Amino acid sequence: MNSNFKKLFDLNKSNQTFESLERLLFWDQETMMPKNGINIKTLQKKELASLIHSKKTSKEYKEALLKLIDIDSGQILDKDLDIDQKRCVEVMRSDYQKAVKLPNSFVSKMAEVSSEATHTWIEAKEKNDFAMLEPHLQSVIDLMREKADHLGYEDHPYDALVNEYEPHMTVKTLDNLFNPLKESLSNLTKKCAKNRADDSFLYGVFDTDTQLEIGKKLLLEMGLEEGNYRLDLSAHPFCMPVHANDLRLTTRIEDSSFHQCLSATMHEGGHALYEQGILADQFGLPIGQNASIGVHESQSKFWETFIGQSLPFLKGFYPKLQSAFPKQLGNTPLSDYYEAVNLVQPSLIRIHADEVTYGLHVILRYEIEKAFVEGKMKVKDLPEVWNEKMEKYLGMSPHTNREGCLQDIHWPSAHFGYFPTYALGNLYAAQLFNEMKTDHPDYELKLENCEYLFIKKWLEEKVHQHGRRYDPQDLIEKATGKKLSSDAFTKYLESKYTK
Amino acid sequence: MNSNFKKLFDLNKSNQTFESLERLLFWDQETMMPKNGINIKTLQKKELASLIHSKKTSKEYKEALLKLIDIDSGQILDKDLDIDQKRCVEVMRSDYQKAVKLPNSFVSKMAEVSSEATHTWIEAKEKNDFAMLEPHLQSVIDLMREKADHLGYEDHPYDALVNEYEPHMTVKTLDNLFNPLKESLSNLTKKCAKNRADDSFLYGVFDTDTQLEIGKKLLLEMGLEEGNYRLDLSAHPFCMPVHANDLRLTTRIEDSSFHQCLSATMHEGGHALYEQGILADQFGLPIGQNASIGVHESQSKFWETFIGQSLPFLKGFYPKLQSAFPKQLGNTPLSDYYEAVNLVQPSLIRIHADEVTYGLHVILRYEIEKAFVEGKMKVKDLPEVWNEKMEKYLGMSPHTNREGCLQDIHWPSAHFGYFPTYALGNLYAAQLFNEMKTDHPDYELKLENCEYLFIKKWLEEKVHQHGRRYDPQDLIEKATGKKLSSDAFTKYLESKYTK
Numbered sequence: 001m002n003s004n005f006k007k008l009f010d011l012n013k014s015n016q017t018f019e020s021l022e023r024l025l026f027w028d029q030e031t032m033m034p035k036n037g038i039n040i041k042t043l044q045k046k047e048l049a050s051l052i053h054s055k056k057t058s059k060e061y062k063e064a065l066l067k068l069i070d071i072d073s074g075q076i077l078d079k080d081l082d083i084d085q086k087r088c089v090e091v092m093r094s095d096y097q098k099a100v101k102l103p104n105s106f107v108s109k110m111a112e113v114s115s116e117a118t119h120t121w122i123e124a125k126e127k128n129d130f131a132m133l134e135p136h137l138q139s140v141i142d143l144m145r146e147k148a149d150h151l152g153y154e155d156h157p158y159d160a161l162v163n164e165y166e167p168h169m170t171v172k173t174l175d176n177l178f179n180p181l182k183e184s185l186s187n188l189t190k191k192c193a194k195n196r197a198d199d200s201f202l203y204g205v206f207d208t209d210t211q212l213e214i215g216k217k218l219l220l221e222m223g224l225e226e227g228n229y230r231l232d233l234s235a236h237p238f239c240m241p242v243h244a245n246d247l248r249l250t251t252r253i254e255d256s257s258f259h260q261c262l263s264a265t266m267h268e269g270g271h272a273l274y275e276q277g278i279l280a281d282q283f284g285l286p287i288g289q290n291a292s293i294g295v296h297e298s299q300s301k302f303w304e305t306f307i308g309q310s311l312p313f314l315k316g317f318y319p320k321l322q323s324a325f326p327k328q329l330g331n332t333p334l335s336d337y338y339e340a341v342n343l344v345q346p347s348l349i350r351i352h353a354d355e356v357t358y359g360l361h362v363i364l365r366y367e368i369e370k371a372f373v374e375g376k377m378k379v380k381d382l383p384e385v386w387n388e389k390m391e392k393y394l395g396m397s398p399h400t401n402r403e404g405c406l407q408d409i410h411w412p413s414a415h416f417g418y419f420p421t422y423a424l425g426n427l428y429a430a431q432l433f434n435e436m437k438t439d440h441p442d443y444e445l446k447l448e449n450c451e452y453l454f455i456k457k458w459l460e461e462k463v464h465q466h467g468r469r470y471d472p473q474d475l476i477e478k479a480t481g482k483k484l485s486s487d488a489f490t491k492y493l494e495s496k497y498t499k
Numbered sequence: 500m501n502s503n504f505k506k507l508f509d510l511n512k513s514n515q516t517f518e519s520l521e522r523l524l525f526w527d528q529e530t531m532m533p534k535n536g537i538n539i540k541t542l543q544k545k546e547l548a549s550l551i552h553s554k555k556t557s558k559e560y561k562e563a564l565l566k567l568i569d570i571d572s573g574q575i576l577d578k579d580l581d582i583d584q585k586r587c588v589e590v591m592r593s594d595y596q597k598a599v600k601l602p603n604s605f606v607s608k609m610a611e612v613s614s615e616a617t618h619t620w621i622e623a624k625e626k627n628d629f630a631m632l633e634p635h636l637q638s639v640i641d642l643m644r645e646k647a648d649h650l651g652y653e654d655h656p657y658d659a660l661v662n663e664y665e666p667h668m669t670v671k672t673l674d675n676l677f678n679p680l681k682e683s684l685s686n687l688t689k690k691c692a693k694n695r696a697d698d699s700f701l702y703g704v705f706d707t708d709t710q711l712e713i714g715k716k717l718l719l720e721m722g723l724e725e726g727n728y729r730l731d732l733s734a735h736p737f738c739m740p741v742h743a744n745d746l747r748l749t750t751r752i753e754d755s756s757f758h759q760c761l762s763a764t765m766h767e768g769g770h771a772l773y774e775q776g777i778l779a780d781q782f783g784l785p786i787g788q789n790a791s792i793g794v795h796e797s798q799s800k801f802w803e804t805f806i807g808q809s810l811p812f813l814k815g816f817y818p819k820l821q822s823a824f825p826k827q828l829g830n831t832p833l834s835d836y837y838e839a840v841n842l843v844q845p846s847l848i849r850i851h852a853d854e855v856t857y858g859l860h861v862i863l864r865y866e867i868e869k870a871f872v873e874g875k876m877k878v879k880d881l882p883e884v885w886n887e888k889m890e891k892y893l894g895m896s897p898h899t900n901r902e903g904c905l906q907d908i909h910w911p912s913a914h915f916g917y918f919p920t921y922a923l924g925n926l927y928a929a930q931l932f933n934e935m936k937t938d939h940p941d942y943e944l945k946l947e948n949c950e951y952l953f954i955k956k957w958l959e960e961k962v963h964q965h966g967r968r969y970d971p972q973d974l975i976e977k978a979t980g981k982k983l984s985s986d987a988f989t990k991y992l993e994s995k996y997t998k
Binding site: 041 | 512516517519520523524527531532533534535539540542546547550724725727728729741742
């Protein structure tokens with residue numbers, strides 16, 4: 001490695017080390033922190049956000065970058081770089097250009113405002129009190145609009161925000177993907193409404209420790225390495241990758257549905273496998289980072305639904321569940337279990353939604369946040385607009401804001417532009433799933449035999465190991481030979497649910 | 500608050516926020532981190548150490564300080580400061596003067612070398628392989644000697660190191676305190692050797708959850724607030740105060756002695772109450788920091804031994820233990836329990852030692868580390884010197900280095916100068932204990948009635964609330980009306996153990 005590249009690598013590694021601390025803090029807050037620790041946690045987050053931004057935009061960083069690339073023109077100046085190094089330098093330049101557009105005072109204010117808004121949101125949700133959140137949400141939206149202006153955009157201010165999570169994604173592309181998707185999901189939901197499977201046996205008391213044990217064992221079978229992760233419980237399941245070798249997963253146990261724990265564990269396991277598959281020795285370089293949140297979500301959805309809710313997987317795995325819970329499942333045949341966990345049914349809560357209606361929840365949020373960013377919608381109208389759209393897309397609307405527009409953390413925590421990645425994840429995953437089937441014609445037999453490592457290896461080769469080597473849409477096209485569209489996902493759902 | 504003082508306050512608060520992250524990382528590593536997380540943890544620690552040092556020695560910090568105090572002469576320049584603010588500025592000046600003496604490269608090397616040495620130590624201890632640790636320990640000692648040279652000293656290089664934990668403490672004072680103490684502890688140990696109480700009933704299986712439950716309840720009764728802390732298990736118990744409102748305690752369960760868990764919980768509870776008692780709104784100022792490690796240790800020892808192993812406390816508390824463990828303790832009278840938990844008996848492991856022999860373990864380590872820092876002792880001779888001193892002071896020597904010179908984390912983790920604070924803690928605590936008894940003549944009755952809050956309040960008033968308002972020895976003198984000496988502690992032990 002030449003010394004100029006090494007210098008930039010080291011600076012980047014230092015920045016990413018502090019970013020790994022941000023992720024640890026998030027995990028700690030959600031799982032371990034004593035309640036009163038919130039004030040010091042907010043301070044820690046604010047200080048870290050400001051520090052990281054200062055480091056990313058420092059004179060030292062700029063000078064290191066300028067030895068390798070002309071920041072204005074993008075011309076590579078160092079002839080010794082190999083192809084991966086060139087890509088890294090280009091990505092670092094683009095990251096730098098974005099970072100310098102945001103004033104440090106803005107970054108630190110953003111961290112503070114969103115931490116306070118999130119904290120208020122918890123109480124507002126608990127009390128079902130939208131008015132309590134309103135002024136905080138207004139502040140966040142004002143800052144989001146300011147952020148879009150700082151970052152700049154060609155067509156639409158929302159483009160600037162969604163790019164934070166999904167590079168090169170635009171409102172134009174999203175509309176082109178989501179408009180037909182919305183229609184086909186609506187139609188399919190209506191079609192499925194006739195099949196009302198009995199899933200009552202999923203509701204009841206299933207021993208918590210046994211559920212966690214099953215989950216942990218499955219994670220190892222999926223290919224997660226023992227010393228690389230831990231699994232805890234939290235209100236909302238997540239995977240926080242402090243580092244490829246330090247993955248913090250959570251799942252949830254809900255009396256209201258047994259399958260939630262397993263499903264969340266596989267979902268977060270998919271995220272964790274992605275991070276584990278990123279080359280740890282590239283930590284500090286873009287090649288050592290995930291490609292995008294959408295690609296991340298494709299990995300979790302791949303495992304959670306395309307594999308975990310498939311018949312071949314359950315053929316192999318369901319008998320294990322039955323022997324762990326003979327009283328609850330012993331007399332329920334596989335076919336009933338399969339029908340129950342794949343029940344399509346409009347519901348109020350996104351994170352509980354099935355594969356078909358899930359996308360409608362996401363599109364609803366996308367449309368609303370886009371309107372906020374455009375300045376076309378007022379915060380006070382949120383409950384009304386939310387409920388109208390719910391009625392229109394899902395044929396039902398919530399009686400309380402708690403089950404409506406207060407349900408998600410994303411807006412108070414200033415993650416505008418994040419929601420579409422959930423739907424993109426499904427589109428990517430469907431394309432990957434088709435390609436995996438082509439490469440492994442015997443995949444059903446393997447799943448029936450509880451073999452999962454081949455999937456991990458395939459995803460590692462096609463996705464994980466590349467890090468940010470390619471832009472997300474290019475990565476998926478290279479992996480699947482097809483341009484991004486909603487076709488594969490729609491066909492997958494139609495074939496699964498209209499059989 | 501005037502704007503110059505506010506500026507310095509804010510800078511200091513930022514530094515201390517990053518220091519709070521260091522403490523969180525320590526806790527995480529010892530309790531939660533997946534095994535393979537060690538590499539990113541080492542990186543995080545190194546980056547943080549270097550950052551904090553840079554911030555503490557920055558031009559910006561110096562300029563802020565110079566608006567309030569002449570750094571060279573120590574003359575206060577701002578006439579508006581009140582007495583506490585003056586003290587804060589003086590302490591910040593002294594901290595600054597120390598910090599600038601250490602090159603940043605040294606600080607970051609120290610963090611790296613000690614992290615690696617600590618990591619090696621874990622394996623070396625496990626394998627009882629001193630040779631494995633030797634080169635690492637040598638590197639640490641070289642750096643410690645270098646550190647003393649950087650910091651400077653009047654009489655003895657060790658003074659520079661011990662001052663990191665106990666301001667204004669010197670080898671001269673320590674020798675004056677420890678030489679008579681060593682003699683009296685040795686004599687008392689010999690005297691106590693005759694009384695061989697039966698403590699066999701403490702060894703056996705006591706349900707872990709019940710032990711933890713008892714500990715948590717006791718912590719609340721001692722005055723710790725529910726939302727301010729958590730209690731976990733770790734190999735060595737500790738209390739890591741991320742902040743006054745975010746205290747991370749650990750305890751241990753050992754089949755080899757039931758009392759260890761309760762005793763460790765009270766010990767760490769004492770540390771936690773100290774930090775909780777420091778004024779949270781002063782976070783960022785010296786008044787909002789603990790006075791020294793010795794004073795900290797006085798708080799933990801106060802609760803663990805002066806209270807927790809006293810007859811009046813056990814009169815009130817032991818019946819609770821009996822009803823929690825009727826099978827194991829139901830037929831054991833209080834007097835037997837009291838004798839058993841206060842059994843004086845030379846042993847190999849410091850952290851298991853009783854009140855009397857504990858000081859000898861500490862003095863042994865003090866003498867050895869002093870010799871290392873003086874350059875009078877070679878690392879390869881450590882096992883031999885250790886065993887000789889053990890034989891001399893405690894009449895027994897270990898068969899393995901694991902039970903000997905490899906038992907403590909302090910040296911590999913570069914905490915030279917730390918050990919004396921354990922003994923100082925006992926001396927401070929004994930003086931405080933006498934004063935508390937004077938102020939609360941009915942204290943025995945209260946303890947028998949399981950009332951403990953009066954102790955918390957007394958310690959808060961006398962010690963906690965002052966933070967670093969006074970130097971440690973002044974603080975204790977103000978609290979007890981007496982200069983620091985080993986008299987109170989020696990008398991306390993003699994009266995307790997020769998009755």
